[in-house]
Amino acid sequence: MPNFKGQDQSVKKFVVEKAYLQFVFPFALKKDGADDLIQQLRQQGYEFFTLDNVHLQDKYYGDHIVSHYHMERIFLPNIEPIIFPTDSTKKGGFRRFSKAFNQEYFLKGKYLQTNFHLLSIDIIICPFQIGMMDIRVELPDNMSYSEVMEFTDLFRVMEPLIDEYSDIQVGTKSHSYKEIKDFVFESLCPFMKDFLDQKNTNSSYFGSLPFYIDERLYVIGYIALQEDSMVDVEEIYRLGNISGFDNKGHPFIGAKNPAYMKRFYDNHVYDRWADETYYVITDYMFSCITKSQGELAHMLANQMFGQYYYSFLLFYYYRIILMKLTYDQRRIHKGRNEVEVDTLIVQITEFSAKIYNPEVNSRLAGKEISSYLKKVLGIDNLFNQVNKTLNDLYKNQERMTSKRHNSLLQILTLYAVVSGIYGMNLVIQNWEGEIKWDKILHYTIFEDIALLVALSGIGISSVMAIQAVKSYIKEKKRGKKKYL
Template sequence: MDKLNTEPLLHTALMQFIFPFSMKKGESKKLIQQLQGDGFTTFFLDNKALEDAYYGDGYSVSHERMERTYLPFAAHVLFPRQNDVDSFRRFSRVNNLDCILEMPQQTINFKVLSTDIFICPFQLGFVTIRVKLEGESIPYSTALEFADRFRTLEKTFIQDDYTYIHCGEEIYELVEHFVFRNLGDRLEPFLDHSDINGAYFETLPFFVDERMQVQAFYGFQNEENSEEITVDCRYRASQLDGMDLKGAPTISASDPEYIEHYCKEHTYNRWGPDTYYMMNEQTFCCLTRAEPKIAVRLANQMYGEYYYGLLLSIFHKIVLLKLANMHSRLRINRDYEEIDNLIFSINKFSAKFYFLELVSQSQGREIFLQLRKVYGNDALFGEVKETLNDLFQYQDKFQSKRRDNLLMILTVFTVVSGIYGMNQVIDDLKGNIAWSKMIEYSPFELLALFVTVTGILVSVVLTVSALLNELKRRYRKKYTDLD
């Protein structure tokens, strides 16, 4: 890796670390009660007292602007008016914890401002940790290195072996311990640890190296001798290229053409050269040299409407991957109930959560579309829709075949029992059944009796089976709605 000669300085470094998790089925009500008992407040847009409650001094989020940003059907999902299971139910708590991140190169003072926990449909949830780096002149490499170290839940690189979090009198060797023993100390029992395709951590197949998503705001000092936000700066922000073990700034690519091409594909530069947005599957950040008033407004957007846009994009990708994973695990000739459940889940997701148009304003729409492109959600959605068509075709053929077989069986029973039963044994089955006569039956009469009795039994079994299947279907639907 090439060392960089210049080191920009930041006046502001704000970060939101997002941890998606899979929740145990049927546990959402208990989790909500647990969160409310632990001091988390239910977040509703009509509670304007929360506009500046969670974001630190000088920052606030306009609830009215957030609602106007999204079209009504999207706002209904993101900002429910009540505890709706088919929506993003947000619970937030102020922390204001003064902490220190100890790294091999240096120690960094930071403040944990607040924590959000979202309970979402499809047994998914999000934990968001809102952090601010302390200081008036923060080296750019320091901010990037902090983000890269803090988002790592478990030790995966050599730097992680020498990284610790100091909070009060406690020292945490793993970020995972800091999250689940301090910020969300009673969340872990609700996480779903069931095995899915051998995945290791929290069983989510989209998780890479057990790392959190990072949404960041970097406010560069705009002085006379300060340079513009270079392509290298933008690339480093997207890759979280901070420092090497000696404390020197690093960048994980050396070919200028590659860096230029990458930034072209992953930058939203409508307000360049002073403000850029970088986005990929691990980071979404704003880099700006704007004056303080504009910088605060941009930071508020990252806390508000863009934050929800990122959550929605991550939610879309997770659900699409989850649906694809469910399809890959189906035993197509045996798991008939699972096929019905998958068809229901795909239709529900398509109808309620995935729309081509979600944002009303042009700038927000462009950023959201680029996020969706970065996550590859449209391609995944196309694959899931093809899966739905294949399942419909298979289900239609299977049900047609089953109906044909059932019709043939019933026809045989009807014809045989009608011809033989009505003419040979029906009289003996009237009133008091003459059981003694059956001993003297001829083979054809015995066959008629057998067909008549089994026909009655088959009709009873089919009726009871149909009723049980309908009750199970209603129970599954009710159970899903309650969750």
């Protein structure tokens, strides 16, 4: 809800026959907390999602069905183990737990009041202590386009930081909340607060990843318009930027320059089936807007719950983890902790080898939409940056190792020379057989130096031997450790 309204703009009035919205909240899991979270999810009635459980096809999506048979053939074979792990113990995949709610709630804002149907919630445990929550919502039939945009804009704000978003209520008549954050983490999923990693004191927002701006939820949307609706560039721009009502309660577009909106259209809109169906991808929303009817409309909604949902999750996760790895490199740069550097190198290598895949879909439309997701979310640039980070880490590690070896060699050479000259020739005879302790009191300064060098050399050698054994044991443990 911005503080301006584009002047001399006519905002078209559309009727939205059907609107399904999915709000995605990424979060950091507490270290080694995944197993406890899985146990808690099962106790709360969440079910582990696998393609083998065909009874789940119509459980979480309202009147829609996501065919597991078709889902198995949409993605490349090397992608399936990542997004569809067959067991909840497989830490290298997206372990999805879902629960159907099917409950009615209301949302009230300054210029909007409406009921909505909460269909289901997914809690997805991803590799590298990252999690994602997905909240599926169905809006009432025949809302106006502006009302749908306003609802989306209000619901995605977890914690309002400006006045325009502070005047909301959400919940039921008996119990409502003034923040979406409280509604989610006190009413819907109160147990989740115990598993969020909030050690980062510099984070400005609840549950924030310190390397990711997530004060607002990402939105996956399906919006079905009436068949005679005339969709233009301005309304698609409104969708991509989630422009509902301005601060006076008027529908607004958020831009005035047609050339600017056209450039936005060219970079963010997949229009293979225009002027009937468009896919809009931005930093805030991935949506299908269509005026298709009947079976085709039903199929498009199914895709947004199924294949395109998983395509988005995969690239969205890529974006998050790539930013996390870059952030970790900057965080440890000053301290140059060897263990942390080694851990980061292993994490980057494991992500690149086991998780990251530039191609995920086997169908043409899926490949083309994935290319838009990659471009808009900046996956290629982030991946290149992480590769550069890996090269820098290797160079720094080699430089540090070389410097440490040179210093060690200098120390050992010094001790070998000094102890050889002084220790063996000056005081060694007093240590043969029974040590003559009384003669130590009568040593000359050179003999004192020789004794000191000999004893300190023995001590340093012993310490170095102990450290070598400890390093070997730690290296063995790190080799067995699972970083996913």
